[in-house]
Amino acid sequence: MKFSIQKDRFAQSVQDVLKAISSRTTIPILTGIKIDVTEEGVKLTGSDSDISIESFIPQEEEGKILAEIEQPGSIVLNARFFNEIVKKLPLDRIEIEVMNSFQTVIRSGQSEFNLNGLDPEEYPHLPQIEEREVFKMPTDLLKTIIRQTVFAVSASETRPILTGVNWRMEDGRLVCIATDSHRLAMRKAAVETDSDAEYNVVIPGKSLNELSKILDDTKEPVEIVITDSQVLFRAKHLLFYSRLLEGNYPDTSRLIPTESKTKLELNTKEFLQAIDRASLLAREERNNVVKLSVIDQDTIEISSNSPEIGKVTEQVKSRSVEGDELRISFSAKYMMDALKALDGTEINVQFTGAMKPFIIRPEQDDSTLQLILPVRTY
Amino acid sequence: MKRFYPRNGRVILHVDMNSFYASVEIAHNPSLKGLPLAIAGQPEERKGIIVTCSYEARAFGIKTTMPVWQAKRLCPHLVILPPDFNKYRQASAYMFQLLREYTPLVEPVSIDEGYMDITESYSLGKPIDIARKIQARLLQELKLPSSIGIAPNKFLAKMASNMQKPLGLTVLRKREVPSVLWPKPVIEMHGIGRKTADKLALMGISTIGDLAAIDNYSIRQQLGIRGVRLKEYANGEDRRKVDPKAAEEFKSVGQSMTLPKDETKQQELLKVLQQLADRTAARLKRKGVLGSTVTLTIRYKDWHTITRTKRLTKPVEQAAHIWAAAKALLLTHWNGNGVRLLGITVQDIVEREQADIQLDLFSYEEEAKKGALNELIDGIRQKHGEDIIHKGVHSHQKGRPKKGKRPDGQLE
Numbered sequence: 001m002k003f004s005i006q007k008d009r010f011a012q013s014v015q016d017v018l019k020a021i022s023s024r025t026t027i028p029i030l031t032g033i034k035i036d037v038t039e040e041g042v043k044l045t046g047s048d049s050d051i052s053i054e055s056f057i058p059q060e061e062e063g064k065i066l067a068e069i070e071q072p073g074s075i076v077l078n079a080r081f082f083n084e085i086v087k088k089l090p091l092d093r094i095e096i097e098v099m100n101s102f103q104t105v106i107r108s109g110q111s112e113f114n115l116n117g118l119d120p121e122e123y124p125h126l127p128q129i130e131e132r133e134v135f136k137m138p139t140d141l142l143k144t145i146i147r148q149t150v151f152a153v154s155a156s157e158t159r160p161i162l163t164g165v166n167w168r169m170e171d172g173r174l175v176c177i178a179t180d181s182h183r184l185a186m187r188k189a190a191v192e193t194d195s196d197a198e199y200n201v202v203i204p205g206k207s208l209n210e211l212s213k214i215l216d217d218t219k220e221p222v223e224i225v226i227t228d229s230q231v232l233f234r235a236k237h238l239l240f241y242s243r244l245l246e247g248n249y250p251d252t253s254r255l256i257p258t259e260s261k262t263k264l265e266l267n268t269k270e271f272l273q274a275i276d277r278a279s280l281l282a283r284e285e286r287n288n289v290v291k292l293s294v295i296d297q298d299t300i301e302i303s304s305n306s307p308e309i310g311k312v313t314e315q316v317k318s319r320s321v322e323g324d325e326l327r328i329s330f331s332a333k334y335m336m337d338a339l340k341a342l343d344g345t346e347i348n349v350q351f352t353g354a355m356k357p358f359i360i361r362p363e364q365d366d367s368t369l370q371l372i373l374p375v376r377t378y
Numbered sequence: 379m380k381r382f383y384p385r386n387g388r389v390i391l392h393v394d395m396n397s398f399y400a401s402v403e404i405a406h407n408p409s410l411k412g413l414p415l416a417i418a419g420q421p422e423e424r425k426g427i428i429v430t431c432s433y434e435a436r437a438f439g440i441k442t443t444m445p446v447w448q449a450k451r452l453c454p455h456l457v458i459l460p461p462d463f464n465k466y467r468q469a470s471a472y473m474f475q476l477l478r479e480y481t482p483l484v485e486p487v488s489i490d491e492g493y494m495d496i497t498e499s500y501s502l503g504k505p506i507d508i509a510r511k512i513q514a515r516l517l518q519e520l521k522l523p524s525s526i527g528i529a530p531n532k533f534l535a536k537m538a539s540n541m542q543k544p545l546g547l548t549v550l551r552k553r554e555v556p557s558v559l560w561p562k563p564v565i566e567m568h569g570i571g572r573k574t575a576d577k578l579a580l581m582g583i584s585t586i587g588d589l590a591a592i593d594n595y596s597i598r599q600q601l602g603i604r605g606v607r608l609k610e611y612a613n614g615e616d617r618r619k620v621d622p623k624a625a626e627e628f629k630s631v632g633q634s635m636t637l638p639k640d641e642t643k644q645q646e647l648l649k650v651l652q653q654l655a656d657r658t659a660a661r662l663k664r665k666g667v668l669g670s671t672v673t674l675t676i677r678y679k680d681w682h683t684i685t686r687t688k689r690l691t692k693p694v695e696q697a698a699h700i701w702a703a704a705k706a707l708l709l710t711h712w713n714g715n716g717v718r719l720l721g722i723t724v725q726d727i728v729e730r731e732q733a734d735i736q737l738d739l740f741s742y743e744e745e746a747k748k749g750a751l752n753e754l755i756d757g758i759r760q761k762h763g764e765d766i767i768h769k770g771v772h773s774h775q776k777g778r779p780k781k782g783k784r785p786d787g788q789l790e
Contacts, residue, residue, distance in 0.1 A: 181740055
């Protein structure tokens with residue numbers, strides 16, 4: 001194997017596949033990056049057996065030569081060192097050559113590294129995904145969906161299924177739900193698809209976070225293929241495989257209140273800032289709890305009391321307050337997470353009582369919903 | 379006097395009572411003095427196990443956790459007494475009272491040991507003189523022997539008090555760490571038990587000096603953040619303050635039960651655990667508090683005792699939550715050997731009025747219903763006693779429950 005390649009493009013690809021590589025793996029060869037060179041270009045692969053990422057650099061793109069292939073072949077190199085080396089090489093051009101017994105020479109300018117490689121035949125095969133039904137969505141929409149849901153997954157392994165985001169596809173519409181059982185985030189979106197296939201799968205939150213980091217904010221479509229145990233995201237020159245979580249995602253639809261007893265309309269930014277200020281004093285406390293009280297037709301009060309530090313109250317104007325009087329306590333963190341995830345300058349908050357979950361939605365927009373369970377104070 | 383005190387550092391004493399239970403018994407009954415004496419746990423219920431013994435008994439090779447018959451064989455005229463925890467608690471209270479005469483910064487660690495920060499006590503004399511005075515008074519006024527370590531921090535003070543027993547008075551300076559501590563095997567270090575020592579041995583660490591020299595990365599890989607702290611200790615560094623309130627923060631509510639036989643059936647153990655959870659929940663309720671960590675104590679038939687703790691996401695008071703946590707701990711940590719005693723302790727206590735409970739999406743509806751039933755049961759218990767009513771699952775009684783603190787806290 002011998003080729004030379006443009007450094008920045010190559011370094012970016014190395015960075016991308018590195019996202020899948022963990023230093024704590026039980027399969028030693030997975031600490032490496034696999035490089036496959038063909039006449040068409042250079043393919044890099046990284047995997048931790050849960051996530052696998054493939055990045056491809058074509059030999060030529062838009063008339064520009066990116067790589068010069070002298071001799072095709074494959075090698076596996078230690079990812080951590082290789083990444084550092086590539087980043088720090090002096091010139092814009094890198095030459096990589098595999099000598100005998102997997103000895104690999106990396107040259108750039110006057111610099112020359114000799115790395116001990118591993119046998120590429122030992123590298124596990126990536127999941128075989130049959131080309132079944134494919135659906136598509138713009139990259140920026142996919143990133144938005146991830147941003148609006150993945151923060152709400154559970155960080156605790158007590159119920160492993162809740163560490164993932166539930167993706168359900170019905171009637172050409174995708175419904176994504178994440179919950180850690182204290183709050184829930186939901187996002188619906190229409191997707192492009194030729195089939196009427198229905199899915200109900202759970203994608204690990206970690207996978208979606210990594211995917212989101214690699215994708216650019218473009219309108220280019222991402223193709224998505226879902227099988228029984230894997231999901232594949234295919235973008236330009238990039239393949240991202242993730243294992244799916246096993247088990248049934250709990251049915252949350254009946255837990256989301258449909259009616260409301262108290263309804264507020266608020267300016268997102270003003271409300272967020274008031275919560276942020278009220279939580280200043282509560283932050284030290286275990287739960288970071290703030291209290292919301294309805295004052296009159298157009299005012300609510302946000303307050304927080306930490307006996308040892310002090311207290312804070314702030315009145316916030318509401319465009320409208322409908323329904324019953326209410327005093328409710330909740331985690332300021334959950335509220336701020338939810339408000340940051342919502343797009344839109346105005347929001348609706350609907351309560352059904354101080355001990356019941358409440359929902360937050362952007363005005364005039366049914367595609368997103370955030371739900372929070374209150375805190376019971378004695 | 380100030381010149382005998384460090385300009386920037388602190389002066390910490392670790393006061394450790396020598397064979398405390400036995401010493402208290404001797405103080406109450408001076409005729410026992412000079413005799414080989416052992417305190418044996420619950421001799422009426424089972425073959426006795428030595429909980430602690432006097433130095434005279436130790437001279438015969440008698441050790442804590444040894445069965446009485448074996449001890450008797452080593453020393454036929456061994457005097458054996460059952461433990462009397464009221465007596466020990468009383469003596470402990472007197473002892474800490476005496477320590478507080480020298481500084482308000484006294485932190486009890488267990489019934490028979492505590493730390494003192496005497497940095498600001500220079501008007502009372504040189505550190506070594508204060509320590510000598512405390513030791514002499516404990517012996518004269520309470521008839522209790524102690525060993526005292528004097529050092530710039532808690533860890534070194536603890537190591538120092540351990541170096542000379544009984545009636546030791548040891549100063550350990552930081553600059554002496556390489557010559558005094560480093561040659562010792564790691565197992566002698568406070569905070570390192572058999573298991574940790576085994577893990578360290580695999581890393582090629584056998585002495586405290588080896589541990590002091592290890593790089594942070596590898597120790598962290600092996601033992602996590604605790605490893606890094608142990609390494610700091612090995613270098614004589616310890617920034618923990620003497621906190622008189624520490625003991626209060628560890629306030630706990632719990633129940634333990636000595637089983638009528640060495641139990642090896644998981645099902646039976648779970649039944650006992652259910653009862654303990656019920657009673658613990660009842661006591662929490664009566665005290666009007668909630669706790670957010672659950673600790674399970676398992677004492678095996680060889681008297682080897684382990685405690686394992688689970689931190690919950692929110693403070694709890696209900697038996698079901700305590701039971702779930704304790705059960706998970708038992709299923710993970712029980713090694714299948716015969717169990718002599720089980721205990722549940724709930725810690726990180728908060729007053730009910732100050733406890734905020736984050737509701738759960740999957741249980742908020744049931745919570746209201748269960749709340750009503752639990753209140754009913756508690757009402758009946760309060761009126762007629764704790765054993766009058768149990769949930770339907772396991773109603774027949776096994777063994778006699780013992781109220782009180784964590785059972786291992788009563789061991790020397």
